Amino acid sequence: MFKRLFNELTLVFELSPQESPLLIKSGRESGADPTLLDMNFVRTAHPDTGEMTVFLPGSSLKGTLRSYCEKIARTVRPEGDQVWCCDPFSPGFCGKRLEGNLSAAARYASSCVACRTFGHTGLGSHLAISDAYPNDTPRLEQRDGVAVDRITGAVAAGPFNLEVVTQGTFQATLRLRNFQLWQVGLLAVALREMGQGRVPIGFGKSKGFGRVSVNYKELEIAYPGRFALQANGHNFGVELVDLVAFDFPGRDEYHLIPADPLSLPLPEEGREVVDDGAFGRVATHWTDAATIEAVLNATVGHWRACALGEWPPSGEANDE
Numbered sequence: 148m149f150k151r152l153f154n155e156l157t158l159v160f161e162l163s164p165q166e167s168p169l170l171i172k173s174g175r176e177s178g179a180d181p182t183l184l185d186m187n188f189v190r191t192a193h194p195d196t197g198e199m200t201v202f203l204p205g206s207s208l209k210g211t212l213r214s215y216c217e218k219i220a221r222t223v224r225p226e227g228d229q230v231w232c233c234d235p236f237s238p239g240f241c242g243k244r245l246e247g248n249l250s251a252a253a254r255y256a257s258s259c260v261a262c263r264t265f266g267h268t269g270l271g272s273h274l275a276i277s278d279a280y281p282n283d284t285p286r287l288e289q290r291d292g293v294a295v296d297r298i299t300g301a302v303a304a305g306p307f308n309l310e311v312v313t314q315g316t317f318q319a320t321l322r323l324r325n326f327q328l329w330q331v332g333l334l335a336v337a338l339r340e341m342g343q344g345r346v347p348i349g350f351g352k353s354k355g356f357g358r359v360s361v362n363y364k365e366l367e368i369a370y371p372g373r374f375a376l377q378a379n380g381h382n383f384g385v386e387l388v389d390l391v392a393f394d395f396p397g398r399d400e401y402h403l404i405p406a407d408p409l410s411l412p413l414p415e416e417g418r419e420v421v422d423d424g425a426f427g428r429v430a431t432h433w434t435d436a437a438t439i440e441a442v443l444n445a446t447v448g449h450w451r452a453c454a455l456g457e458w459p460p461s462g463e464a465n466d467e
């Protein structure tokens with residue numbers, strides 16, 4: 148689906164433990180290796196130095212953001228069904244519901260708000276998050292943990308040695324392609340909540356582990372394939388344009404969510420516009436955290452309109 152690229156948002160941000168130990172478990176059991184703890188932080192080779200380092204896998208970050216976005220969607224529309232926001236662990240999950248010989252447009256049209264952003268087994272994701280590597284040397288500590296029997300409250304197993312990060316800064320890049328403004332708004336809400344410590348990541352959420360701060364570093368809004376700043380009544384150098392504003396074949400079959408307005412003005416402050424006329428790419432770029440936050444927050448109204456709006460039309464739920 149969406150073989151063409153219309154709009155693209157790239158957000159670089161840093162995550163740091165917020166007075167809370169952080170542990171993304173590696174799949175490795177300590178087994179017979181006495182040098183390993185019972186639960187170790189996941190490690191890989193740093194792409195710049197080649198040295199082994201702890202890191203935050205992009206898949207973990209994406210999974211955490213997805214679950215939190217689902218939680219927000221279910222909270223704002225408690226009566227919403229699986230077409231509004233599906234439960235990936237239920238048989239009504241979009242990936243299951245939309246199996247079979249459907250066109251890409253039909254699959255998208257019947258997918259819920261979470262799957263439209265994060266994808267499902269039959270629908271590519273519009274959002275990608277890179278692995279987050281440390282900018283400095285993270286502080287690693289050992290903690291003891293136990294497994295508690297849920298019924299009796301007694302210690303069922305343990306203690307385990309846990310390897311946690313207590314200080315450090317990890318840099319991640321989030322890329323959203325062919326997006327609607329409501330999707331940016333929903334992510335803005337989730338990232339804000341994450342930065343306020345309300346969306347823990349990794350192991351031990353019930354113990355208070357995994358609370359992080361979020362620090363925006365760079366934002367780029369780009370329109371690939373544009374040889375001019377202006378087209379279709381939009382100025383790509385100064386506007387954040389919703390996917391629904393672009394014309395493409397069969398667009399109506401995708402049942403995009405109405406956007407009003409179709410675009411938002413981008414702040415002038417600190418703005419760098421790159422109009423690469425030769426290669427066809429218009430991009431605007433900011434590095435000031437407050438301005439980046441303002442751009443993201445401006446889209447929350449579109450998410451609100453989506454949440455309180457008429458999509459999906461009732462009666463469409465069980466067409467299949």
Ligand SMILES: [Zn+2]
Pocket residue numbers: 229232233234240241242258259260261262263267
């Ligand atoms: Zn879904």
